[in-house]
Amino acid sequence: MAFEYAPAPESRSVVEIASSYGLFIDGEFREASDGKVFKSVSPSSEEVLSEVAQASAEDVDAAVKAARKAFEKWSTLPGSERAKYLFRIARIIQERSRELAVLETLDNGKPIRETRDADLPLVAAHFFYYAGWADKLSYAGFGPNPRPLGVAGQVIPWNFPLLMLAWKIAPALAAGNTVVLKPAETTPLSALFFADICRQAGLPKGVVNILTGDGSTGAALVAHEGIDKVAFTGSTAVGKQIARTVAGTDKKLTLELGGKGANIVFDDAPIDQAVEGIVNGIFFNQGQVCCAGSRLLVQESIQDELLDALKRRMSTLRVGDPLDKNTDIGAINSAEQLARITALADSGEAEGAERWAPACELPSHGYWFAPTLFTGVTQAHRIAREEIFGPVLSVLTFRTPAEAVAKANNSQYGLSAGIWTEKGSRMLAVADKLRAGVVWANTFNKFDPTSPFGGYKESGFGREGGRHGLEAYLAPSSPEGERK
Ligand code: NAD
Ligand code: MN
Secondary structure (H helix, E strand, C coil): CCCCCCCCCCHHHHHHCCCEEEEECCEECCCCCCCCCEEEEECCCCCCEEECCCCCCCHHHHHHHHHHHHHHHHHCCCCCHHHHHHHHHHHHHHHHHHHHHHHHHHHHHHHHHHHHHHHHHHHHHHHHHHHCCCCCCCCCCCCCCCCCCCCCEEEECCCCCHHHHHHHHHHHHHHCCCEEEEECCCCHHHHHHHHHHHHHCCCCCCEEEEECCCHHHHHHHHHHCCCCEEHHHHHHHHHHHHHHHCCHHHEEEEEEEECCCEEECCCCCCCCHHHHHHHHHHHHHHHHCCCCCEEEEEEEEHHHHHHHHHHHCCCCCCEEEEEECCCCCCCEEEEEEEHHHHHHHHHHHCCCCCEEECCCCCCCCCCCCCCCCEECCCCCHHHHHHHCCCCEEEEEEEECCHHHHHHHHCEEEHHHHHHHHCCCHHHHHHHCHHHCCCCEECCCCCCCCCCCCCCEEEECCCCCCCHHHHHHEECCCCCCCCCC
């Protein structure tokens, strides 16, 4: 018999959400120039959390000008001084982590267990890590006195709102750039709380500017001639559009786009650990993860044993209230995303794959999708090729390592992959042949600020994290450009 769980809700009262928020420009909150606003809802209940400003092209211009003005001083501060601000921000994030975790869970729909134990610790770790680089840029391997690029325009998605903000802002600031960042329209709140943290840390005005808004705000930002660098994380379609906008300008560009990661399980893998890794790979954050292990490649001889164990494990996943500390799978971020997942899953059935999901009761309000797996999937099926960005696993089989590699690489994407085997030699040999930016062995979805992350092919280009992540925000020193 399964254990019964008592409800264990985290308290909402640790966070105070205002009924409306403005744009954060030059250290102050202000309304949009044309007064436009939009609402952010909690995807688990459809409750309106707050109303935020929709930044216009005029607001984008004001934010870029504020960032340009702030750049003069910020870029000439000694690195050790910039580091102090970044360390201060990191410590404030730690101090306010419970509040931020609850906020992120409310606005995004992801379980508190993840915001508390994954998102927030990683956000703080990122700022700590890049704070440590700020006074060591000359030793980062990019020449003796690397220079910042100027003003960075940064556009981020809704799946890890605060973590993607950290990935963008921490290296930019450490390298001496100033930023204008646009969070996604369904998850604007944690970026606005971050603006408050910048004020709390005494960060000079204009170094960080936050513009809330939809795709039109993002498009105006990346097209603005006053920015020197564009950093984008999101869909491949929008990434391509941005690449076209930036082409022919001097702007530097990094794109972190979609993925269709292969999680490869060999016949000598420890089954129970592999099952945990598969579950973590595809059901972490409701599968709304660019590097999700969304294609399971299992060696044919262990298929039955592995799938039995996986189904047993999936039957114990708890879907429901994201604020409950026992919840494994929370809400899908938006009605639009739920519709995309539903349509792709339906195409799997229509194309002949076999669908399975454990019996689970979904809440009556909000956006929900049960953890699902498809067997009998071929490489031609849409569910094997397209990014679903939801809790849906496509299972394929292979017989030899060479076939596993060929199938894993048979994708327009190249972001992540996983290998499960007992043999170190096989891990290395297979990893070497996989065209993926990150390859995990006997683990999955492990993140660390010291480790670079990024893709091949249509997963984008450029790396975030680690020493490599600084490169996107630095230019080699000019001959006369002496900088400490
Ligand atoms: P999206 O690419 O439309 O949105 C990402 C960000 O880009 C948001 O902040 C959005 O406002 C902004 N944006 C939209 N149009 C823009 C434009 N023309 N110029 C500049 N910025 C623009 O993603 P989505 O519609 O929310 O999701 C669609 C699909 O994208 C998902 O199903 C998933 O497959 C993929 N996705 C991938 C990631 C990732 O981490 N790689 C994140 C989110 C979504
Ligand atoms: Mn929201």
